[in-house]
Amino acid sequence: MQLDQLYQEIILDHYKHPHGRGLRDATDPVARVGEAHHVNPTCGDEITVRVTTDGKVFTDISYDGMGCSISQASASVLHELLRGRAADDAAVVHEAFVELMSGRGQVTPDEDVLGDGVAFAGVARYPARVKCALLSWMAFKDAATRAGVGVSPEVKA
Amino acid sequence: MTSIAIPSGMPQYDDVPRYDVARVRADFPILDREVNGHPLVYLDSANTSHKPRQVLDVLAEHYARHNANVSRSVHTLGTEATEAYEGARAKIAAFINAPSVDEVVFTKNSTEAINLVAYAFSNASLRPDADPRFRIGPGDEIVISEMEHHSNIVPWQLLAERTGATLRWFPVTDHGRLDESGLDDLVTERTKIVSLVHMSNILGTVNATSRITQRVREVGALLLLDCSQSVPHLPMDVVDYDADFIVFTGHKMCGPTGIGVLWGRGELLAAMPPVFGGGSMIETVTMARSTFAAPPARFEAGTPPIAEAVALGAAVDYLTSIGMPAIQWHEKELTAYALDALATVPGLRVFGPNVPVGRGGTISFALGDVHPHDVGQVLDSLGVQVRVGHHCAKPVCTRFGVPATTRASFYLYTTTEEIDALVAGLEQVRKVFD
Numbered sequence: 001m002q003l004d005q006l007y008q009e010i011i012l013d014h015y016k017h018p019h020g021r022g023l024r025d026a027t028d029p030v031a032r033v034g035e036a037h038h039v040n041p042t043c044g045d046e047i048t049v050r051v052t053t054d055g056k057v058f059t060d061i062s063y064d065g066m067g068c069s070i071s072q073a074s075a076s077v078l079h080e081l082l083r084g085r086a087a088d089d090a091a092v093v094h095e096a097f098v099e100l101m102s103g104r105g106q107v108t109p110d111e112d113v114l115g116d117g118v119a120f121a122g123v124a125r126y127p128a129r130v131k132c133a134l135l136s137w138m139a140f141k142d143a144a145t146r147a148g149v150g151v152s153p154e155v156k157a
Numbered sequence: 158m159t160s161i162a163i164p165s166g167m168p169q170y171d172d173v174p175r176y177d178v179a180r181v182r183a184d185f186p187i188l189d190r191e192v193n194g195h196p197l198v199y200l201d202s203a204n205t206s207h208k209p210r211q212v213l214d215v216l217a218e219h220y221a222r223h224n225a226n227v228s229r230s231v232h233t234l235g236t237e238a239t240e241a242y243e244g245a246r247a248k249i250a251a252f253i254n255a256p257s258v259d260e261v262v263f264t265k266n267s268t269e270a271i272n273l274v275a276y277a278f279s280n281a282s283l284r285p286d287a288d289p290r291f292r293i294g295p296g297d298e299i300v301i302s303e304m305e306h307h308s309n310i311v312p313w314q315l316l317a318e319r320t321g322a323t324l325r326w327f328p329v330t331d332h333g334r335l336d337e338s339g340l341d342d343l344v345t346e347r348t349k350i351v352s353l354v355h356m357s358n359i360l361g362t363v364n365a366t367s368r369i370t371q372r373v374r375e376v377g378a379l380l381l382l383d384c385s386q387s388v389p390h391l392p393m394d395v396v397d398y399d400a401d402f403i404v405f406t407g408h409k410m411c412g413p414t415g416i417g418v419l420w421g422r423g424e425l426l427a428a429m430p431p432v433f434g435g436g437s438m439i440e441t442v443t444m445a446r447s448t449f450a451a452p453p454a455r456f457e458a459g460t461p462p463i464a465e466a467v468a469l470g471a472a473v474d475y476l477t478s479i480g481m482p483a484i485q486w487h488e489k490e491l492t493a494y495a496l497d498a499l500a501t502v503p504g505l506r507v508f509g510p511n512v513p514v515g516r517g518g519t520i521s522f523a524l525g526d527v528h529p530h531d532v533g534q535v536l537d538s539l540g541v542q543v544r545v546g547h548h549c550a551k552p553v554c555t556r557f558g559v560p561a562t563t564r565a566s567f568y569l570y571t572t573t574e575e576i577d578a579l580v581a582g583l584e585q586v587r588k589v590f591d
Binding site for chain 2: 003012042043044045066067069126129
């Protein structure tokens with residue numbers, strides 16, 4: 001196994017310089033807010049994801065947590081990819097990311113859909129790390145549901 | 158290692174029992190393999206140990222030649238299987254210096270053994286005629302420590318919830334030692350049982366138990382030692398330790414998975430109500446009620462893991478043939494070597510005692526801010542197998558303010574070259590994550 005497939009430059013960059021980190025309150029008083037806290041019980045990694053929406057668009061996605069480079073970089077990428085997107089749009093990206101991570105390295109990612117998320121293709125070859133990559137995405141899904149905006153059909157990590 | 162001159166007439170370093178590690182390694186087939194293009198460097202024996210050919214052969218031989226159920230057949234195979242199973246019990250009793258073979262109860266693992274004792278308390282508490290030492294309720298206390306494995310926390314939390322008893326904890330010092338300063342306030346007349354880890358699976362600390370034992374005797378409580386990490390690595394004498402129960406598991410001591418041991422003082426086991434009901438544990442069964450067999454059968458309902466028990470007996474033979482004092486000394490030297498070597502790695506912080514005294518060959522550490530998962534992943538790419546995570550000891554992680562640690566753990570087959578490979582691997586980790 002090639003380690004650099006796993007720790008791509010993009011992943012290390014998001015890990016060292018995370019985008020949008022820190023939980024933020026909604027600026028619009030009528031916005032709907034949903035939050036979810038997820039834990040990876042095997043390693044103790046934790047993340048809290050908070051979404052703010054007007055019912056159609058995710059006006060903000062903020063997060064805080066602690067964990068490995070994969071889980072933290074993945075949250076940063078999630079923020080980059082889905083903030084400001086319409087829920088329908090976000091659902092497509094979410095589904096593509098989950099499909100990539102569940103693909104055991106057999107899925108070729110579409111950069112137009114997944115952006116920096118394609119860097120996680122290598123992670124899918126490491127079954128022990130797939131949960132790390134999906135942690136924030138699963139928390140996001142729950143948070144969005146709590147804000148009244150479903151993003152994806154039921155997924156099993 | 159630093160060495161100092163020992164006055165003549167005192168025990169000298171050369172008197173210490175030693176063995177040829179290369180010859181021991183040749184007994185373990187798995188140590189020949191490669192991982193990710195590198196020779197396997199297995200530093201995860203606290204998680205599970207490898208198995209020597211001598212154990213693997215016995216396991217296969219049992220199924221190939223002597224397979225039958227135990228304790229119920231008059232036929233030859235049944236007799237052979239029973240003799241092998243009970244023979245293993247005798248070997249294990251001798252290994253821990255149990256006064257009687259009947260004090261050795263086979264379980265699935267340490268977790269099951271601890272749960273067995275906890276549920277015996279539960280069951281006794283529902284029966285007014287039960288031995289008062291096992292009856293527990295509101296106002297009574299159970300004492301454990303902050304350095305326990307979850308398997309010695311959760312069964313007692315559950316028991317406390319079921320019975321209304323209170324769970325209390327020994328704290329841990331900044332150096333990773335058990336903090337006994339509050340012993341007399343912690344262990345009191347209200348204490349029913351103290352259940353304490355003998356060697357921490359995360360800090361490596363080996364707890365000195367004599368003061369605690371003395372206090373437990375003063376207040377009339379019971380003492381259980383979780384020896385999952387100690388029985389594989391150092392000589393155990395249950396009489397000398399004066400415990401009431403000890404538990405350990407086979408797979409960490411060169412035996413197979415699925416077999417563990419509860420040792421209890423004979424008189425206590427005899428007073429303990431059954432937990433699992435079923436075949437083999439009864440004296441007689443009527444439609445109205447049942448009466449129960451004497452220990453150890455009382456606690457071994459159903460067909461036990463026969464081949465696994467027999468193979469654990471072979472593991473004990475193997476360890477005895479090398480000698481537990483020699484294994485203990487080998488690991489002490491490795492630990493001293495590893496602590497010195499790890500101290501040279503910039504940004505590395507050891508959790509637990511940083512001297513090779515009162516500790517075993519299990520070392521947890523942090524490498525700067527690099528998450529243990531990432532440390533473990535880079536090390537794995539170099540063939541170095543360590544455990545990362547909370548090691549089923551989350552209160553310890555919380556105590557030291559980290560979500561997880563990286564842990565290297567040694568055994569009789571570990572070499573100093575493997576520790577060098579670990580240190581070189583950590584250099585690689587630092588390069589990837591600067």
